[in-house]
Amino acid sequence: MIISIANTKGGVGKTTLAVQIAIARALAGRDVWLIDGDRQGTAAAAIAARAEAQKLPGIACAQYADGAQLRAQVQQQAHKWEDIIIDVGGRDSTALRASLILADTLLVPFAPRSYDVWALDDMANLVDEARSVRDGLRSLAVMNQADPGANSSDNADAEAALADLPQFTYLPTPIRRRKAFSNAGGAGLSVVESLPRDQKAIAEINILVDSIFNVE
Ligand SMILES: Nc1ncnc2c1ncn2[C@@H]1O[C@H](COP(=O)(O)OP(=O)(O)O)[C@@H](O)[C@H]1O
Ligand SMILES: [Mg+2]
Numbered sequence: 001m002i003i004s005i006a007n008t009k010g011g012v013g014k015t016t017l018a019v020q021i022a023i024a025r026a027l028a029g030r031d032v033w034l035i036d037g038d039r040q041g042t043a044a045a046a047i048a049a050r051a052e053a054q055k056l057p058g059i060a061c062a063q064y065a066d067g068a069q070l071r072a073q074v075q076q077q078a079h080k081w082e083d084i085i086i087d088v089g090g091r092d093s094t095a096l097r098a099s100l101i102l103a104d105t106l107l108v109p110f111a112p113r114s115y116d117v118w119a120l121d122d123m124a125n126l127v128d129e130a131r132s133v134r135d136g137l138r139s140l141a142v143m144n145q146a147d148p149g150a151n152s153s154d155n156a157d158a159e160a161a162l163a164d165l166p167q168f169t170y171l172p173t174p175i176r177r178r179k180a181f182s183n184a185g186g187a188g189l190s191v192v193e194s195l196p197r198d199q200k201a202i203a204e205i206n207i208l209v210d211s212i213f214n215v216e
Helices: 014-027 042-052 067-080 094-102 114-118 120-133 153-162 179-186 199-213
Strands: 002-005 032-037 060-063 083-088 105-110 138-143
Touching (some): 002 014, 014 032, 014 042, 014 083, 014 105, 014 179, 014 199, 032 042, 032 067, 042 060, 042 179, 067 083, 067 094, 083 094, 094 120, 114 120, 114 153, 138 153, 138 199
Parallel strands (some): 002 105, 032 060, 105 138
16 A cells, blocks of 8 residues: 655654554564655654664665655555555645655644644645546545643644545544654654553554554
């Protein structure tokens, strides 16, 4: 499956989730290729840290910030991989648009902050545009950095705003703001691998990975 993790907004957790999902799939025995589609190269840096620490399984990672190059490489190499995870930079970039043409599934992380929720209109337009030139783009939105409080009104407001955007299937299982995610991500580790183990973080990632990949 080819997954594009995209949002024109930066800082919403695209790279964090891309790294978590890529490692989760590799730990499940899949052949995974992680593509860093952002000039800033944060995902590639995290995976380089993982390789330097000799952590197994190793994750194959390439960086193509240029959309045409990204598309050509993925089209040429796709048959070699079971899962391709594309982490796209926060802007309406050529890499983002290329990823929307290639992907089976788009995952849009967003934070429960009003300006982040407004920015989802841009992504909704891009989904419409992609669907006008291709069939079968599945589009999922997941709240990330959700307020840890169980009854947060910010979380509820963001969820309600999503209901107005039919372009997205909202995954009703948010990823909450947890130190385990920021600590593990920078080191190129899954929350499953990093110590001390945060069982809630692990459960959240497992549910996310399940919602993406275990479809009929
Ligand atoms: N669920 C989370 N809990 C805690 N920190 C998070 C979480 N998701 C992302 N972060 C932190 O937020 C910052 C932005 O995340 P990042 O994945 O780089 O966003 P993006 O790739 O969308 O720009 C990083 O410092 C990251 O460690
Ligand atoms: Mg990023």
